[in-house]
Amino acid sequence: MPTPADGEPVTSLNLVDTDPAELPVDAVVIGVHSVAEPEAGRSPLLLASGAESIAAAFDGRLSETLALLGATGAAGEVTKLASLGTVTAPLVVAVGLGPEPTGAAPDAEVLRRAAGSAVRALAGSAGVALSLPLSDDPSGADATRALRAVAEGALLGGYRFVAYKSKPAPGRRDPVETVSVHVPDAGDETMRREVDRAVAVTAAVRQVRDWVNTAPNDLRPPDFADAIAGAATEAGLSVEVLDENALADAGYGGILAVGRGSSAPPRLVRVAYRPQGSAARHVALVGKGITFDSGGVSIKPAQGMWEMKSDMAGAAAVAATMLALAALKPAVAVTAYLPLAENMVSGAAYRPGDVVRMYGGKHVEVLNTDAEGRMILADAIARAAEDEPDYLVETSTLTGGQVVALGKRVAGLMGEPAFLERVKAVGDEVGEPAWPMPLPDDVRKGMESDVADISQVNAGMDRAGHMLQGGVFLSAFVPDGLSWAHIDIAGPSYHAGEPFGYWTKGGTGVPVRTLTALIEDVAANG
Incomplete structure (x- = not known):
């Protein structure tokens, strides 16, 4: 690479x-x-x-x-x-x-x-x-x-x-x-x-931009896992990488299903930061790492598909945030889970109609293989929750519905309402705005499956409320009582237009500055 x-x-x-x-x-x-x-x-x-x-x-x-x-x-x-x-x-x-x-x-x-x-x-x-x-x-x-x-x-x-x-x-x-x-x-x-803080944080943002802008043939899941592990190890963080065999042994059905169609097998990267001395709080971070998204069997239109090299921007942002934390050393324990897969079309690819046993035992009926991000994220969220964090924050280029609803510069926020307000305030402060969205009961009701615990999408709504469907699906894998937030960065993570301000064409690095400031806020205020 x-x-x-x-x-x-x-x-x-x-x-x-x-x-x-x-x-x-x-x-x-x-x-x-x-x-x-x-x-x-x-x-x-x-x-x-x-x-x-x-x-x-x-x-x-x-x-x-x-x-x-x-x-x-x-x-x-x-x-x-x-x-x-x-x-x-x-x-x-x-x-x-x-x-x-x-x-x-x-x-x-x-x-x-x-x-x-x-x-x-x-x-x-x-x-x-x-x-x-x-x-x-x-x-x-x-x-x-x-x-x-x-x-x-x-x-x-x-x-x-x-x-x-x-x-x-x-x-x-x-x-x-x-x-x-x-x-x-x-x-x-x-x-x-x-100045020292700005240098550390912007270095992390630049790293995200580098990863997002790298050609997808040079950043397939094993390559991306190696790049994250190398950078994290150099920063003094602890790293664990699960390959396809370890994923199968542990039952990560969502990650394996999405990655099955690619000749480059999936990975799950765990990166941990622990401060010196005791930490009063523990935060879990999860980031979507689809290194290229063809849509799978439910293939995407050809126009603009090349931008799907940026579908790993959530994982890149979370990994780079961990690098910033290693430099800034806040008094908070932080663990990141990064599911990495390539969603491709082949005879081995997962199909609409498949039922997938997820990590933790829930069964999901697949209705659209292009809704793959939620599949790998659900596995990672379920695993992250086992660490019993005080807060869980997940970020992903999850849905085109985010762009339809909020445009290219405002992320969508879903999760526990009080925590969302905290995340929103931090994002506003650092210049990465996000807007809280609901998780309606009627959307969840339409995701009841005749054959499994939950359907991957709400078939009755089609594309309507697609951002909300993604958030509702993820919420099914979050334990009751856990303060959590889902940040949909489908628009803000990649800038296709001419440079403006401090954004240049390509990856933006959103939401590294939000995640870093949020961790610092937890360190200061619990």
Whole structure:
């Protein structure tokens, strides 16, 4: 399997407190806001906090000059201006932050996207300084939140996957080598810890993107299992990999059924993180790892099927979250279960009408082999529940119904209502929004089987409420009383359009930042 980072440098990040106008960098980035109704003769732009010394070097005419160049202050818009010696950096770059915020600083997600847009636009630069609005209190919550956002955006915005390029594309420029974030006090320990955290978390996000973007012929279940095991072992985590024989001996019928049609046999990877000393809470994470989904006998349409290489994004996100936890060391025990299979068509493939004995003994009537994710996840959830965790979180590219209902950027949430609100709050905080959805009784009733314990889908509803059907099915394998959440990332896990903010084309890394922040929240609050 090629290494996605081959020949592709990774941006480094540091803190500076030198006057931005005097920094010896290739470009200095400032923020600008749009003014909805500027007064007559006044600029339609408002310079954001952090741009004061740069503005002074331009004798107060910087906003007017940027407006003449076409800058509007729209969120994520990048406008470049040659400094002509007015400041040390040869280039001043204004990045739009949208309308002037009503509070003290822009929303964290606005800053995250702005930093990503600016750093991507400055590819080819050796050094870039970001002087974006942060709180004057370097250790305050607003300042750390803003710094986290800027650092994450900067480190992710320049990401690019070039593993299969035999030679550089014409005009391709390497990512920015070093980003310096301007803060009031570069020696502040709180700020320095935020940088360390951003480096660990964005490294995990980049790892997800690398795995998701890898061609499916190079990342079949045994390959993916080896890649996860290697990365986890290197990070100091404990790993167990069950091959097809071990899966059969233990009764993982769902994983085996889905993987039966492929010449590359399935795997179940267990990764465990244990903090030093005692842990008051234990969290189980489960991620769907379908390395390619043809739909099986219920084959998918050919159009766009190539994107099904991303059907393992849930497992990639969970595995990479474990790598982040190994670096951050929260005081929570975390165990991840990653079922990996390839859903293919062959004479050995499982069929509509089959009855599968799942891990734990439940029998499932298969009605659609393209609803394979829930089959492997049910086995993994049942096994994870045996560890008696306090919380169980599962994430998967489970249904196209998530995209129909919530679009490409908002994940679907199902599970125990109180816990869902907690997961939603964390996702909103880190810029990975999700929306709670119901688990209706009528959907469950329509999944009663004449021959088994449960049907895989609600045949009477067809595709209606398909996201809900997936959640209802999974809920049948969660023990009563366990706080759990299912995060459907079918849309947010893969971005097929042009880059924007800190998202580039391909895998996004969602929901690594949500899972990591949730674990930290459990460590802090139980």
